[in-house]
Amino acid sequence: MxxxxxxxxxxxxxxxxxxxxxxxxxxxxxxxxxxxxxxxxxxxxxxxxxxxxxxxxxxxxxxxxxxxxxxxxxxxxxxxxxxxxxxxxxxxxxxxxxxxxxxxxxxxxxxxxxxxxxxxxxxxxxxxxxxxxxxxxxxxxxxxxxxxxxxxxxxxxxxxxxxxxxxxxxxxxxxxxxxxMAAVDNFELSFEGTGAHAAMPQFGDDPILAAGAFIQAVQRIVSRSVDPQASLVVSITQIHGGNVGNIVPGKVWLQGTCRFFEPALSDHCEKLIGDIAQGIASAHALTSTLAYRKGYPxxxxxxxxxxxxxxxxxxxxxxxxxxxxxxxxxxxxxxxxxxxxxxxxxxxxxxxxxxxxxxxxxxxxxxxxxxxxxxxxxxxxxxxxxxxxxxxxxxx
Known part of the structure; x- marks a missing residue:
């Protein structure tokens, strides 16, 4: 029963x-x-x-x-x-x-x-x-x-x-x-050049400076490249570079994520993140490498x-x-x-x-x-x- x-x-x-x-x-x-x-x-x-x-x-x-x-x-x-x-x-x-x-x-x-x-x-x-x-x-x-x-x-x-x-x-x-729920893409980005002593930065490049410029510039994707009524967030979630207090490193690595509902924003974000990274790398005499991975829809x-x-x-x-x-x-x-x-x-x-x-x-x-x-x-x-x-x- x-x-x-x-x-x-x-x-x-x-x-x-x-x-x-x-x-x-x-x-x-x-x-x-x-x-x-x-x-x-x-x-x-x-x-x-x-x-x-x-x-x-x-x-x-x-x-x-x-x-x-x-x-x-x-x-x-x-x-x-x-x-x-x-x-x-x-x-x-x-x-x-x-x-x-x-x-x-x-x-x-x-x-x-x-x-x-x-x-x-x-x-x-x-x-x-x-x-x-x-x-x-x-x-x-x-x-x-x-x-x-x-x-x-x-x-x-x-x-x-x-x-x-x-x-x-x-x-x-x-x-x-x-x-x-949103779609998610993840990316990894590096800026690479020549390291130098912190007291003699003229002998090297500064990927930390470039990374800082990228972190600010990448937000223009949200604020200036898509309809303000569209839902999009681009977040930088990790940044790593250097391991000595008096050395400017030769490489900085960043990780981030993009969240959105409109599938077309995936290609849009990938292109602009790459363009922004390359432009900043060129301005700082560095090279940039982007790995962009399309995630869950x-x-x-x-x-x-x-x-x-x-x-x-x-x-x-x-x-x-x-x-x-x-x-x-x-x-x-x-x-x-x-x-x-x-x-x-x-x-x-x-x-x-x-x-x-x-x-x-x-x-x-x-x-x-x-x-x-x-x-x-x-x-x-x-x-x-x-x-x-x-x-x-x-x-x-």
């Missing part, structure tokens, strides 16, 4: 799974124990198929019900971050320098919970693919799964994902049609899937608590590859206010377990709405 509220009954177990995964984090493409933990539970839940090793350490669980041919995917991430945890939790990371500082432990556990609940009820008509992907943070694990033919083997009409979102009120779900929610997600969210938290008018984030997310290939919708689950160092990727970040039942109910409503069972099937 089923509990009168299966979600409430399962929630403590889901939280327990999360605490276990949190204590045993693994970095991208090394999530062997986490993937095994997931696969073992999917089999125990009675899923029809469980596939491992997709795109590296990815796992896909297959659940069928009824006679329908329609199918959707639900996706979560397996990987942790190279962060030294400072939460002081009883279930804190047992691996020095590795931490679930983004909530992927929660996302994985909640998707496992949804698989358990849906396997128990099978109150839908079609197929649900539970997609657990590796290496979301930096290595593009979703693209590796796509290259491993995940959607050719498990075709869907849409794929859905959630992310806990500190700063959005608890009990709120936010999603929108169109851009949700933007997450663009598709209209039909977003309507379904909004309706499912409203059935859980109430329509007034579903936010659809807000600015998308200039953060990035490799779910972009999946939604680009298959269509779908990405949603933020409000986790409430947090303090400095306690947000995403912070060393004192703590996943808010209060969102667990919200997400479980969201997944149940979403599947039953997108893949509705006939009355006869529901009765059986």
């Amino acid at each position: 089923l509990h009168s509220d299966p979600v409430a009954a399962l929630t403590p177990e889901v939280i327990g799974w999360r605490h276990h995964i949190h204590a045993n984090p693994e970095l991208g493409f090394n999530e062997y124990e986490t993937a095994r933990f997931v696969a073992d539970r999917l089999r125990a839940f009675g899923l029809d198929e469980v596939h491992e090793g997709i795109g590296g350490t990815g796992v896909v669980g297959v659940l069928r019900s009824g006679s329908g041919r329609r199918a959707i995917g639900l996706r979560a991430e397996l990987d942790a971050l190279p962060v030294i945890e400072k939460t002081g939790l009883l279930y804190a990371s047992k691996k020095e320098g590795v931490m679930h500082a983004c909530g992927h432990d929660g996302h994985t556990s909640m998707l496992l919970g949804a698989a358990k609940l849906l396997s128990d009820t099978r109150a839908f008509d079609g197929t649900v693919y539970f997609i657990f992907q590796p290496a979301e943070e930096n290595e593009g694990g979703s693209m590796r799964m796509i290259e491993d033919r995940v959607f050719a083997r498990f075709p869907v009409e849409g794929v859905y994902a959630v992310h806990n979102w500190p700063g959005v009120p608890l009990g709120t779900i936010a999603t929108r049609t169109g851009p949700m 933007p997450v663009i929610n598709t209209p039909e899937a977003t309507v379904q997600a909004i309706q499912a969210a409203a059935s859980v938290v109430g329509r007034e608590q579903v936010k659809t008018e807000f600015s998308p984030s200039l953060g990035c997310e490799d779910f972009a590859y999946m939604v680009r290939d298959a269509g779908g919708c990405y949603a933020w689950i409000g986790a409430g206010d947090v303090g400095p160092g306690e947000g995403l990727h912070g060393d004192r970040y703590v996943f808010n377990d209060e969102i667990v039942p919200i997400v479980l109910r969201y997944y149940l409503n979403l599947v039953e709405r997108v893949l509705p069972a006939t009355p006869a099937e529901t009765a059986t």
